[in-house]
Amino acid sequence: MLFDGDFLKKLEYLSLISRRVFRGSVLAQRRTKQMGGGIEFADHREYTPGDDFRHMDWNIYARHGDLLLKRFQEEEDLHVYFLLDCSRSMGFGNPAKFDLARQVTAALAYIALADLDRVGVIAYSQEIIADFPLTRGKDRILSLLRFLERLELQGSDTNLGRIVSSFVLRPQRRGLAVVVSDLFDPNGYERGLDLLRHRTYEPHLIQIHDPAEARPQMLGEIELVDVETDSVRKVTITERALREYRRVFDQFQAGVAGYGKKYGLGCTQTTNDVNFEDLVLRMMRAAGAVN
Amino acid sequence: MQFDSPSSLGWLALAVPIVVFYILKIRLRRQPVSTVMFWTQVLDEQNPRSIWQRLRHLVSLLLQLAMLLFLALALADPFFSWEVRSARRIVAVIDNSASMNSTDVKPSRLADAKRQAEQLIAGMRHRDEIALVAAGTQPQVIVGFTSRQKTVRNAVQFMSATDGPSHVSEAVALGRRLLGERQDGKQQEVIVFTDGRFDGVENLSSPVPVANDAEAPASGEALAQAPVKLQIIGTRTANLGITQFQVRRSLVDPLGYEILAEVTNASDQAVECRLEVELNGEAIDVVPLKLDAAGKWSQVFEKTSASGGHLFARLNYEDTLVADNTASAVLPRREVQPVVLVTSGNLFLQKVFEVNPLVKLTVVAEAPATIPAGTVVVYHRVTPEKIPPGLAFVIDPANTSDLFEVGEPIANPIVTRQDKDSPLMSHVRLDNVLMPEARQLTPTFLDQTQVLAEAVTKEPLFFAVNRPEGRVLVLTVNLDKGDLPLRTAFPITVANALHWFAGNKGDLRESLAAGSLATVTSNDFVRPAKGQTLVLRSPAGELMPLPASSDRMTIGPLDQCGLWTILEESAGNSPAELTSPELKSETAIPLLEIACNLASATETDVRPPEELLEVKTNVSPIMAGLGSRPLWFWLLLLGLILTTVEWAMYQRRVIS
Structure with a gap:
């Protein structure tokens, strides 16, 4: 069973120590540009008739005789979208990359829900195959887990660009878009990510691969x-072909990391032989959320 | 073509699984991958598959089948019928006598002979057989007939040089006997690697006449037909050598000794050199020599020494044979012998002991109560009733004792028989000596008694008693009335007696010619205690065990010039110390030393006969060519080459 009681305990533990993951500076900090009824002070402006007296800064008026109005930044909840790759290439490896992808998705979603952010999951392969609508509150985690557990690998032509094209057309607020995939996209993963950026989403990459994909050992006459x-x-x-393969694969991995660095995106590259909690903690450490 | 082991062709059945596996291998192993996009990128960069790449599996199959075919054929051991017809059986005789140590051919004649023998061995064809016989010191079959080259080559390499005489004729006869034992139609031949310095060389290369005797052994014909080829090694180089070096005791001086030295010039030119004679490292004589071509020089040196030691003669002349430039001899130490003369007075008897420098004489009137061990007690006339244990010399006994009974006087006894073989009678003649009033003696223990001289009436006049308590000599001669004290036989008899009492200590052992056997008896040295072993140490330091319990043993052949030593091997002397080139006196005390010299004019003359040098090149080496290996070897080689090609192809398409 992918999500058991022990898994939930680990989620709770992670949520306790990672309040600041989504409010932090790395994954995404999105505060609304609107000034409003928040509690965090932003700046002053001149009083104009009709303004609410409750926001007058009486201390300044007492000292300098100027009528200034205090402005507060209005907070709004963060929208976190998980784009989860359900193509059959994610079933490769032991354990399958897909298992880690779902566990990481569940963990990050739980943390976001615990922080009263809104979370949505879009499962895709050659098209969007399932959708967990935006939701809020920790009590929704079980539904989310059930959704993740029911997901199956399918599809024969992964195309992230096509998926994102349909995703960004949805009438929804912008937010953080966490792409959990191996990014083995014959059509290129860059187009989809570019589209997310252009549509003011904040993409974050979690790329998972199997060690056997990085360093294959087979030799001789083979049917791939x-x-x-x-x-x-x-x-x-x-042996020469193996060396060349390793070079190409390493180049691909470096390309993914370089893309994230180039556009200031969060990028986490991992193998499928790590525990999800270790991976999340590693991400939190990278974000400075925990020591 | 025929096969020695046709059943091995059954291995060809392995072709079936090879083909089956080939067919199975065509169905490639399926390997699922998450994506082929990287492999596509990698493989598309490589060259498109050529015709060779497409056919390489088929070529690999053909290679494997060819490998199997060659290996199965190799196991079947094929051969051609002409191989059997042209097979040879060869006896290689290598002369490793002293003259083969000559260095006129670098590094030595023997090394060159071994090199040529190895060439002969390397030229052996498949089914040829060769045996190896050594012709130095003693003809010896080193390796019997074999077709295994490595065995014979190793035997040749380990064949050691000797300083012994050459026995090529005997070795050839031995080789011919070996050939005669096998009659299967192979070509037979005896090839001798020698310098030609041996007796009968002129008759050797000619075939032995066929025996007409009807009773001749079946191998007689083979003996006659086996041709002999001589491979003469060496040049007509000059050599000078000591061909005689012997030492003996002086007949007139107990401390004196005489050296006989002979030097031979085995060259075609006159030679000048020096002969130096040393005793224990100190020069005792130096003789300048001038020898004509093929000349000889000999001389006897008379010297004196009580301490004894090692005598060496050295020629200060550099030639190609070193072994005969030095000769050695062992001169035993002379020990002073205590003698107690119990007599009422006889000047002759007293003086005959006093003049002997090796005698410490004490004259007493009555027999002493205690006699130190090793002391010779001379009883003149007065004889105790029981001769005490120890060494005793009874002269003219007047009364009976436990060893003999004294009878009536014999008027004028004439010695008609004396034991010439006894060392007691060496150089002694008593047949014309007057012995009036000699007493009739009847020995008590006849089994222990050895009569040395007896009268015509069969009465013993001089006899020895070998009793367990000590040796006893009895001489019944009235010294006052006879003329024995005036004869030279008297001091010689007394000297012989003292020598006999001393147990032959100080006996000179003649220097042996290299290659001789030596007989050693229990009298030659003190036997070791039980549990200790005897070893024979060669001049080069090699140790050979000897039986410790045997009273008489024959050692040898002593085929190295120098001093051979019999040692007692005990905890005190480790093998490493015993085998060191210089044996230290504190490490091990030699029980017996035997000098061994080349002492052979034949070996000293290292010049090969001129007529043989002319035909030297007629002995053609056997050329091997491709036929030196059996057919299976080449098949196996082909199989290995194909294996290597297949391996390289596999590496190329899979690994590299």
């Missing part, structure tokens, strides 16, 4: 079967 497309390719894998 693409688990996503079921396509077969007869190849002769030599």
Whole structure:
């Protein structure tokens, strides 16, 4: 069972120590530009007739005789969207990358819900295959977990750009878009992320890969079967080809990290052989949320 | 083509699984991957598959089948019929006698002979057989007939040089006997690697006449037909050598000794050199020599020494054979012998002991109560009723004792028989000596008694008693009335007696010629205690165990020049100390030393016969070519080459 009682305890523990993950400076800090009825002081402005006297700064008036009005930043709840890759390539590895992806998604969603943020999950492969609508409150976590557990790997042509195109057209508030995927997208992952950025979403990448994908060991005459497309390719894998593969894979990984760095996006790259709580803690440490 | 082991062709059945596995291998292993996008990027950068790449699996199958075919054929051991017809059986005789140590051919004649023998071995064809016989000191079969080159080559390499005489003729006869034992139609041959310095060389290369005797052994024909080829090694180099070096005791001086030295010039030119004679490292004589071509020089040196030691003669002349430039001899130490003369007075008897420098004489009128061990007591006339234990010399006994009974006087006894073989009678003649009033003696213990001289009436006049308590000599001669004291036989008899009492200590052992056998008896040295072992140490320091319990043993052949030593091997002397080139006196005391010299004019003359040098090149080496290896070897080699090619192909397409 992917989400058991022990998992929930770990979520609670993570939520207690990570209040500031989404309010922190790394994942995303989004405060509304609107000034309003918040409690956090922003600045002063000249009093104009009709303004609410309750916001007058009487101390300044007493000292200097100027009528200034105190302005407060109005807080609003954060919208966190999880774009979860459910393509069949995510089923690769032992444990499958998909398991870690769902666990991380659940953990981050729980933390966000505990912080009274709004959380939505969009499961996709070649298209959006399931949607957990925006929700709020810790009590919704069980529904979310059930949703995640019911997800199945499917699809034969992952295309993040096409998914994001339909995602951004939704009438919804902008917010944090956490993409949890291996990013093995033949059409390129950059187009989808570019689209998110352009539509003022704050993308954050969590890229998961299997060590066997990074350092394959097979040699000789082999039929390579693409688990996503079921396509077969007869190849002769030599040591030289392995070296070249490693170079290409490392280049791809560096490209993902470079993309995040270039646009100031949060980017977490991991293998599937780590515990989700370790991964979340690592992210929180990187964000400075915990020591 | 025929096969020695045709059943091994059954291994060809392995072709079936190879083909089956090949077919199975065509169905490639499926490997699921999360995406092929990286592999596509990698593989598309490589060259498109060539015709060779497409056919390489088929080529690999053909290579594997060819490997199997070659290996199975190799196991079946194929051969051609001409191989059997042209097979040879060769006896290689290597002369490792002293003259083969000559260095006129670098590094030595023997090394060159071994090198040429190895060439012969390397030229052996498959199914050829070769045996190796050593012809130095003693003809010896080193390796019997074998077709395994490595065995014979190792035997050749480990064949050691000796200083012994050459026995090539005997070795060839031995080789011919070996060939005669096998009659299977192979070509037979005896090839001798020698310098030609041996007796009968002129007759050796000619075939032995076929025996007409109907009773000749079946191998007689083979003996006659096996041709002998001589491979002469060496040049007609000059050599000078000591061909005689012997030492003996002086007949007139107990401390004196005489050295016989002979030097031979085995060259075609006159030679000048020096012969130096040393005793314990101190020069005692130096003789300048001038020898004509093929000349000889000999001389006897008379010297005196009581301390004894090692005698060495050295020629200060550099030539190609070192072994005969030095000769050695062992001169035992002369021990002073205490003698107690119990007599009422006889000047002759007293003086005959006094003049002997090796005698410490004490003259007493009555027999002493105690006699120190090793002391010879001479009883003149007065004889105790029981001869005390120890060494006793009874002269002219007047009364009966436990060893003999004194009878009536014999008027004029004439010695008609004396034991010439006894050392007591060495250089002694008593047949014309007057012995009036000699007493009739009847020995009590006949089994212990050895009569040395007896009268015509069979009465013993001089006899020895070998009793367990000590040796006793009895001489019944009236010294006052006979003429024995006036004869030279008298001091010689007394000297022989003292020497006999001393147990032959100080006996000179003649220097042996290299290659001789030596006989050692229990009298030659003190036997070691029980549990201790005897070893024979060669001049080079090699140790050979000897039986400790045997009273008489033959050691040898002593095939190295120098001093051979019999040592007692005990906890005090470790093998490492015993085998060191210089044996320290505090490490081990030699029980017996035997000098061994080349002492052979034949070996000293290292010049090969001229007529043999002319035909030297006629002995052609056997050329091997490809035929030196069996067919299975080449098949196996082909199989290995194909294995290597297949391995390289596998590496190329899979690993690298």
